[in-house]
Amino acid sequence: MNAHHTPPVATLELDRVDFIHRGHTLLKPTSLRLAGCQRTLIMGPNGAGKSLLMRLAHGLLTPTTGSVRWQGAQPAQAMVFQRPVLLRRSALDNLTYVLAIKKASRPELKAIPRKAQAMSALEKFGLAHLAKRPARVLSGGEQQRLALARAWLLNPQVLFLDEPTSALDPAAIKAVEDAVLEFHRSGTRIVMTTHDLHQARRLANDVLFMHNGELLEHSPANDFFTAPSSREAAAFIRGELVW
């Protein structure tokens, strides 16, 4: 087992957070506490507000009312999107770019130059042979792995992933899931949205279930999959559409 050198992950608290856009309530008042270095999966049908909740937690959006707070210092965070946003330059340059911008490094890589740090991340994610290739011409799976490598270099304490595998083939999905587990092993808290039940079963420690802009459940994964407390979650697990 890896020894964890990273400090314990700060706790995220959402206090009666809601989000109203042009008169439509997209997220009903939600209170939530995410503590510990867990792998939290946000589940629910399309349009349930999963991505919205994650963007509020990450700070990309500001809630209409309520507050999003980290207990203690705000941890280093990174986010991987459904469609990776890569810059129009080589795979390697995409990585050296964030190192230069964020002036961040993984502790184990601190001593070596940026380019070597970037190369080691490419190697870790099986992309070393594509270092010189323009990031935008890589395949979907390679682009997503590059986005993960970019997040890896930032050494986040919390990693948000928004449906990172929804457009990928099975092999690429496996690679992303392995990466998520690797992040977690190295001490990174995972918050990820998915609508794929099997993926959630493979990855989740705990599950947030959302429906129609409302957080209906927050339970340990085992409880959620065997005995969901809401009717909607039970229907969702049975594979029946819930709207």
Add this chain to the structure above:
Amino acid sequence: MLTSDNAFSTALALILSMDSALIDIVMLSLKVSLMAVMIASLIALPLGAALALWRFPGRNVVIVALNALMGLPPVVAGLCVYLLLSRAGPLGEWGLLFTPTAMMIAQVILVLPIIAALTRQQVEALHGEYAEQLNSLGLTRLRMIPTLLWDARFGLLTVILAGFGRASAEVGAVMIVGGNIDGVTRVMTTSIVLETSKGNLSMALGLGIILLTLVTMINAIAHMIGETAKRRLG
């Protein structure tokens, strides 16, 4: 009777003669317009990007004004610069009127709104795509500007070419502030006006052909650079 045939032969003869007066005119044209485009780009690219990123009261007014200034008549720009630089004007002491510098200033005023307005559009579109990722990385808007300008570079090349097209084609502004002085401020477009008014039509047409050829060459080179880079970078 003028035929295109003798215009072409005049143009060809002009080029082949390597007439030093002609070369001076061509070089001055290129120098004034390229410098004007370069200076305008240095100001307008970051300005356009900033306008794309910042929201402030009156922003729409600024955008409409910039768009309107894209159609600023060159003679009006020339007149304004003339008034500024004339002996009695506020900047008259600089003694710049009827110099190539004055022509550059006038062309910067013509080109700047074009580059700024089109840059604003390009960067705003790109920002729509990049915003979440760049915000997630914690970039300030100021720091986003170079990133977005660099990633929009292929589109911006066309924007800068549009600016160059404007600069190299206009005659009104350089005529007013340059004065079309032989050997000092005479450029291709003002020569064409002069030769036409003298009735020397094949000469005028010959100069026109040379101007068109130069502009085409510059555009072709820029296009090739852009396409090659785009193919390589996706």
